[in-house]
Amino acid sequence: MQKPIATTRSATGIPTGRLAIWWVLASEVVIFGGLLASYLMFRLGHPEWGNAAAVTNTYLGAFNTFVLLSSSFTAVLAHQAAENGDGKLAAKYLLMTIAGAVIFLVVKGFEWSYEISHGYTITSNGFWAFYYTAAGLHAAHVIAGAIIMAFIAAAAAKGRELHRVELIGIYWHFVDVVWIFLFPLLYIAK
Amino acid sequence: MSQHTEHKGGHGHHPDYKKIYFVLLGLLVVSILGPEIGIVWVTLITAFGIALVKANLVVQNFMHLRWEKRIMKWMLATSVVLMFLFFAGTAPDVMKHEGHRWINDSALAATARGIEAPHHEGEAAAQEHAAGVAQDGAAATEAPAEQAFDAKGAFGTVCATCHGPTGAGNGPGAAALNPKPANFGDAAFWEGKTDESLVKVIREGGASVGKSALMPAWGGLYNEAQAKALVAYIRTFKK
Numbered sequence: 001m002q003k004p005i006a007t008t009r010s011a012t013g014i015p016t017g018r019l020a021i022w023w024v025l026a027s028e029v030v031i032f033g034g035l036l037a038s039y040l041m042f043r044l045g046h047p048e049w050g051n052a053a054a055v056t057n058t059y060l061g062a063f064n065t066f067v068l069l070s071s072s073f074t075a076v077l078a079h080q081a082a083e084n085g086d087g088k089l090a091a092k093y094l095l096m097t098i099a100g101a102v103i104f105l106v107v108k109g110f111e112w113s114y115e116i117s118h119g120y121t122i123t124s125n126g127f128w129a130f131y132y133t134a135a136g137l138h139a140a141h142v143i144a145g146a147i148i149m150a151f152i153a154a155a156a157a158k159g160r161e162l163h164r165v166e167l168i169g170i171y172w173h174f175v176d177v178v179w180i181f182l183f184p185l186l187y188i189a190k
Numbered sequence: 191m192s193q194h195t196e197h198k199g200g201h202g203h204h205p206d207y208k209k210i211y212f213v214l215l216g217l218l219v220v221s222i223l224g225p226e227i228g229i230v231w232v233t234l235i236t237a238f239g240i241a242l243v244k245a246n247l248v249v250q251n252f253m254h255l256r257w258e259k260r261i262m263k264w265m266l267a268t269s270v271v272l273m274f275l276f277f278a279g280t281a282p283d284v285m286k287h288e289g290h291r292w293i294n295d296s297a298l299a300a301t302a303r304g305i306e307a308p309h310h311e312g313e314a315a316a317q318e319h320a321a322g323v324a325q326d327g328a329a330a331t332e333a334p335a336e337q338a339f340d341a342k343g344a345f346g347t348v349c350a351t352c353h354g355p356t357g358a359g360n361g362p363g364a365a366a367l368n369p370k371p372a373n374f375g376d377a378a379f380w381e382g383k384t385d386e387s388l389v390k391v392i393r394e395g396g397a398s399v400g401k402s403a404l405m406p407a408w409g410g411l412y413n414e415a416q417a418k419a420l421v422a423y424i425r426t427f428k429k
Contacts, residue, residue: 033273048304
């Protein structure tokens with residue numbers, strides 16, 4: 001099949017796919033950055049939010065941080081394997097990364113169902129509104145990333161489109177970085 | 191063949207990922223242990239300082255930004271600068287609840303409510319509270335909010351903004367107001383004032399008794415009993 005010319009041409013000297021993913025992330029920085037900056041200013045202006053933040057479970061948050069850091073590790077190993085031309089190994093590492101995404105979402109599901117069943121919902125107050133919005137937007141990114149990764153892993157296992165392994169990896173690390181900031185904001189600072 | 195041409199553009203830099211991964215895990219442990227020490231600034235450093243270090247490690251090594259072309263770094267830096275610009279432009283209005291010529295009543299009220307009744311929205315907390323009240327036996331019929339009401343605290347967080355911490359009508363919000371807020375230390379103020387009229391002013395605002403409309407209605411924040419408690423408290427300022 002003939003490839004669109006844009007995938008092979010590069011005016012900046014950066015492969016087009018990689019330039020595109022960085023563009024996506026530059027806009028994501030503003031989306032998540034704006035959300036977290038808003039959270040921060042409200043949190044500083046409303047000391048009483050500390051009471052609500054005290055309800056979140058630091059250990060579950062820490063466990064999920066561990067899961068995401070580990071999945072970033074396997075994502076970068078997949079990238080290394082892809083650059084060495086080993087599509088099968090890259091696919092294996094990508095599947096491990098997807099497993100990390102699933103574990104992360106299951107833990108999140110437990111947390112949310114516990115909190116919601118105890119009456120802490122998105123309409124409870126400002127803190128919980130931000131909590132569910134920020135963590136929910138992040139979880140949506142985890143879900144989207146895991147689905148795209150499954151397609152890329154399937155192709156990589158057959159040795160096709162190996163450069164995409166790096167691209168999904170860059171996106172995945174960004175999702176990890178967002179969580180690195182969400183963890184202290186929502187779980188540690190009481 | 192495109193993937194080969196694309197790969198030529200790849201960097202082929204691979205630092206010791208395992209080492210970086212273990213450093214990240216070590217930093218995670220420190221950020222969890224930080225708050226255990228119980229000193230605020232230590233927690234801030236271990237929580238947010240380490241988050242910055244971790245994010246930087248991931249971005250530089252896992253995302254390979256350190257080997258990326260300079261244009262990419264500028265692109266990302268632009269996004270980050272826009273984020274700070276947004277924060278700097280918006281934060282003063284949100285973080286402060288009063289200024290030279292404005293007062294954010296609802297933010298002040300929310301702060302006061304939050305401090306008076308933490309976990310107010312939580313069902314579990316409400317049950318705990320109810321259980322505590324029930325143990326009290328006689329007090330079980332009263333609403334939990336009245337139980338916990340602290341008139342002095344409420345005055346300090348809400349009323350003192352204009353009326354001043356000592357009720358002298360010289361709070362930080364007073365400068366912008368004309369007529370000036372009532373001075374509870376002034377004997378003239380108390381002439382002809384009854385508890386009922388003061389409760390009405392607190393709950394329905396100054397305009398309800400023909401006084402200045404700059405005194406807002408706090409009925410949404412304080413019920414009858416709480417307003418009475420406030421009146422009792424401001425009577426202590428009378429000289």
